[in-house]
Amino acid sequence: VAARDPAAIDALITPLHPADIADLLEQVSDPVRAAWLRLWPSSIDGDVLSELYGDLREEVIGLLPDSVLQDAVRDLDSDDVVDLVEDLEDDQQEAILDVLAPSDRVAVEQALSFPEESAGRLMQREVVAAPEHWTVGEAIDYMRAHKRELPEQFYHLVLTDPRMKPVGYVTLGRIMSTARKTPLIELLEDSFRVIPATQHEDEVAYAFNQYHLISAPVVDDDGRLVGVITIDDAMNVLDDANEEDILRLAGVDEESSLNDRVIDTTKRRFPWLFVNLITAILASLVISQFEAAISQIVALAVLMPIVASMGGNAGTQSLTVAVRALATKDLTRSNLLRVVLREAGVGLINGLVFAVVMGVIGVLWFGSPMLGVVIAVAMVINLLVAGLAGILVPVILERLRVDPALASGAFVTTVTDVVGFFAFLGLAVVLLL
Amino acid sequence: VAARDPAAIDALITPLHPADIADLLEQVSDPVRAAWLRLWPSSIDGDVLSELYGDLREEVIGLLPDSVLQDAVRDLDSDDVVDLVEDLEDDQQEAILDVLAPSDRVAVEQALSFPEESAGRLMQREVVAAPEHWTVGEAIDYMRAHKRELPEQFYHLVLTDPRMKPVGYVTLGRIMSTARKTPLIELLEDSFRVIPATQHEDEVAYAFNQYHLISAPVVDDDGRLVGVITIDDAMNVLDDANEEDILRLAGVDEESSLNDRVIDTTKRRFPWLFVNLITAILASLVISQFEAAISQIVALAVLMPIVASMGGNAGTQSLTVAVRALATKDLTRSNLLRVVLREAGVGLINGLVFAVVMGVIGVLWFGSPMLGVVIAVAMVINLLVAGLAGILVPVILERLRVDPALASGAFVTTVTDVVGFFAFLGLAVVLLL
Incomplete structure (x- = not known):
């Protein structure tokens, strides 16, 4: 970056994981960061933004050209977009919501309607569900037919009754190792738990940790399926809660980073x-x-x-x-x-x-x-x-x-x-x- | 427990999750715990033992009849058995190893040969792998044919070369939503990382947290696949490491529980x-x-x-x-x-x-x-x-x-x-x- 050589930066940065790029952005000094963003904004994609902590994220979003920001946000799952925009100022939030596809925008705005730090904010709306009477074969055929709509990562198929209330879930491993004609209802896991959308995220993290959950469906006040929370999100919450406890015990409240002014x-x-x-x-x-x-x-x-x-x-x-x-x-x-x-x-x-x-x-x-x-x-x-x-x-x-x-x-x-x-x-x- | 009424205990305990039973065991007073174990030892299965913290686990294992202990241990995956026995005294360890099936015993003893707090101790040996040239259909047929040998939970299929070196992995969701004739090699995830069996568990947890891994194959010194670590194990390690940091900062070393004498x-x-x-x-x-x-x-x-x-x-x-x-x-x-x-x-x-x-x-x-x-x-x-x-x-x-x-x-x-x-x-x- 010091040499202002975009090609060299490109070669250095491209093989890195987004989390490592974010760490690098956090560790360089302010002028270096400004030069980096000016010379090579396209190195910042949605995943890198997700990995940045609060204050710096706002700063970087403010410095990025609109076109780069639009590309960055479009790639993300709905829960990541929610995480990205929930702490932003209103005008920055509006700017990001504007570039989303209408259906994504509705999803993000619905998530934002849940209280801060609730399961509703944490969940992703992309959930793979099937009617409770389906067989293994029907589920596999459905997934093959709708592969474009499936979330990037999912581990369970949630079974719902006709009113969209979750009745249980089946692991993908179990589905895959079972004959096509077997009804899904026979493969239910007994670890099944539903999470109310208004539950506090600390309680969600506690449940994941205590009961070794991998994913859990989220339901609204009427018990209907509205999303799913996966263990990686719960792990982040638990890690943040522990971090907060450590800092608070030392009399340091809400210190987000070594890079604050x-x-x-x-x-x-x-x-x-x-x-x-x-x-x-x-x-x-x-x-x-x-x-x-x-x-x-x-x-x-x-x-x-x-x-x-x-x-x-x-x-x-x-x-x-x-x-x-x-x-x-x-x-x-x-x-x-x-x-x-x-x-x-x-x-x-x-x-x-x-x-x-x-x-x-x-x-x-x-x-x-x-x-x-x-x-x-x-x-x-x-x-x-x-x-x-x-x-x-x-x-x-x-x-x-x-x-x-x-x-x-x-x-x-x-x-x-x-x-x-x-x-x-x-x-x-x-x-x- | 106070009324010494096994039927009542049964009705109370049976619907509880093993983690909650373990918490209950930790919170009752010493005489109540002793009475509980004497009157109703069969309420303690392998999962409950896994959830107990160190000192109390040793105490409970010492109090349980051999027959109950044998049933408890036989149900567990190899990583849970390792976690269970690694901190035990030699004679208690021997007693548990004796009741295992010979193949499980070998697996546990191999895991114990890795250094304490290494990836080798943390991993489970039950790993689902396939040759790199297989197609989606071959993988599904193989899993259907070998369903009894599959681990309880798994999220990825690891692809290996002929020398058993992992070359990448495929999520089950991707396999399930893809046509049978597609080669697995086309579905590889780019989040793939291998973990050396001798790596310290804190480094493993850092990698899972930093790179949002769900599972990662573990390799020996020659780069050959020996097991797999899943995010729930990494989450435990991270949680323990944070807990240790909090306590150490306050000058409290290795305090495992409120129940210590x-x-x-x-x-x-x-x-x-x-x-x-x-x-x-x-x-x-x-x-x-x-x-x-x-x-x-x-x-x-x-x-x-x-x-x-x-x-x-x-x-x-x-x-x-x-x-x-x-x-x-x-x-x-x-x-x-x-x-x-x-x-x-x-x-x-x-x-x-x-x-x-x-x-x-x-x-x-x-x-x-x-x-x-x-x-x-x-x-x-x-x-x-x-x-x-x-x-x-x-x-x-x-x-x-x-x-x-x-x-x-x-x-x-x-x-x-x-x-x-x-x-x-x-x-x-x-x-x-």
């Missing part, structure tokens, strides 16, 4: 740092209540961050396990009490072990047995509280319908900081002064 | 807390160098945790983004410099904003403009360092072949604590005393 990233990280500032100031207010004690025994100022830091870490461990268990539905009402007791037990045991370690260090470092006792007792209290807060805060947030991955960290850290400083400094006042 | 969980969380203790003590050593300053201005003790805490949080944000970008291969040599500069920019801007905020708070709270300057400058320094450490530490660990998710947190926190306390207290000594 510095100012956007700064803005996205700011709120969590601000929340952290509030919690840190709360902890400082606790410390300021004990200024007199600290000015008498400066060792307290040296040791107090240790108690708070250990509590914060133990709390983060518990809350991360809890947030994951909630996400995978392993933590439910039925085992909540046992899990809470378990976390309390873990906090208590680790608290006791570190109490001994820190008690000894306190005595050796500052030569004061009583200071050792203070830090030891404070350590037990804070690690026990950390374990309890780590499990209870996410559970309570989940009940309040707040995403526990997003908000738990701030609350748990506040609890462990405040309890840690208060227990340590308060005990010091009682036992040392 | 308290003592096991305590042991697993202990090492990270111990590492954290070391880093906290390092920070305390820095503070102890400034005891004289703190005893003169106690406000320093009150404010110093704020600087350290903000640095720790900003560092965690950067490192989490960096660890994820490394995992998804979005952070490479080619964009490293730009990403580092970007993180430095983000740290600098947020540092400046919070410097102003904290400077004002410092002045208002303690009435000392110079104290405001000290905390403001320390904040800028620490947030800048946090951004740089957050990106450089994971990158360096990755180069050293240490899992960045596991170790980055400790290093980054140490850096931000030490720099935070040193900058704040050091500046205070220079400017205030």
Whole structure:
């Protein structure tokens, strides 16, 4: 690209998979990307656009000539077009819908009528279905006659009743290995599940993962077949949900990429740092209540961050396990009490072990047995509280319908900081002064 | 289960999916689980065993009568048996291998000969392949004739040359919708990729996710077809890898479940807390160098945790983004410099904003403009360092072949604590005393 040599770019790019081209586009610097799109826009087809993440996709669509954009969009399945246009500004969305064939446009607009992040947005409308009374031979003949209308990838034939309600599905492997006269209804798989079009995509991904589904028919409110979701779409959703959880646990919300502008990233990280500032100031207010004690025994100022830091870490461990268990539905009402007791037990045991370690260090470092006792007792209290807060805060947030991955960290850290400083400094006042 | 009524259990359990039965087994308390297995062992079939996580699976296998175990294992595909036995103790492994048919036993033992977490362990050996010169009709006739030997689920027919090297694959949908006399070689998909049996499963999962594969043939060192990996297995690996990353970032290594015994969980969380203790003590050593300053201005003790805490949080944000970008291969040599500069920019801007905020708070709270300057400058320094450490530490660990998710947190926190306390207290000594 640096040499501005279209032929060389052509030779380099053409053998690459669209996903790799998209990655390359994401990794090059802004001027290189602009030059690439200006000199060689036709290297960007619909599949490459699908692979780009949100912000960059908008940018690239804005830079592409209309003719290239039209070619790119026409090749895509309806679910990919929906994925492409749903996050775009209205005028860009309109521009893309305009170039679609009328029937495709209707399909995309219907999908867009379902709520964001619902199964209806995720599904593709191209679904291969057959009446429930058909035989293997009839199904094969039908597919041969309509091969142009079949989706690029499909794995099951959905059987429907006369009112278009799905009654089951048959794998292609089973159809192909069975004699032509066999009725399809005898080959039904027992893994069959239908997905309501309004179901949230996270629930869809959970079902695919839990029940090892490969594809599942989607139905509307009346139970009629409207589309199909395949495992690759579900896998993407699951991957995105996990990614979101990881970032949210670290206080990074909706960061889409390493390529966002510095100012956007700064803005996205700011709120969590601000929340952290509030919690840190709360902890400082606790410390300021004990200024007199600290000015008498400066060792307290040296040791107090240790108690708070250990509590914060133990709390983060518990809350991360809890947030994951909630996400995978392993933590439910039925085992909540046992899990809470378990976390309390873990906090208590680790608290006791570190109490001994820190008690000894306190005595050796500052030569004061009583200071050792203070830090030891404070350590037990804070690690026990950390374990309890780590499990209870996410559970309570989940009940309040707040995403526990997003908000738990701030609350748990506040609890462990405040309890840690208060227990340590308060005990010091009682036992040392 | 509480009422010890097998008929009632039967009625409750039978309609459930094996994955849900496994979840139920995981969520009930130990005595209930033991009673369930004693009263009604036949509710546990091979699919349920496959769904149980490691430790509990060993426990359940130990409690099941041999006859139930034998029935359970015989139903499974070879990849599921491998997954079932690979983590078992030698004697339990032997017991299960003994009940397999000789040909299955050979298949499982061959799979076990591949390294742990390799494609060879993940693949199933039941693969549907055809010579490259066959036509659609020949393939269908072959599958009808050998329907008993076909795997439960398959989506592609792999074409091989006479030396059993895969040359491409054809989707079942394409075969079914094409006239019988068409040669298969004309229907090849261009998404075709082969996977070496020794490739690490994380790389396999990356390839499936990046290239939207549904299944991919596995080849041995000589390039010969030895098995096939399907997307559901790859999805499991990806999900596990994400889960591991999330837990490791929080300092929780290899925690498999909420059901582990308290003592096991305590042991697993202990090492990270111990590492954290070391880093906290390092920070305390820095503070102890400034005891004289703190005893003169106690406000320093009150404010110093704020600087350290903000640095720790900003560092965690950067490192989490960096660890994820490394995992998804979005952070490479080619964009490293730009990403580092970007993180430095983000740290600098947020540092400046919070410097102003904290400077004002410092002045208002303690009435000392110079104290405001000290905390403001320390904040800028620490947030800048946090951004740089957050990106450089994971990158360096990755180069050293240490899992960045596991170790980055400790290093980054140490850096931000030490720099935070040193900058704040050091500046205070220079400017205030």
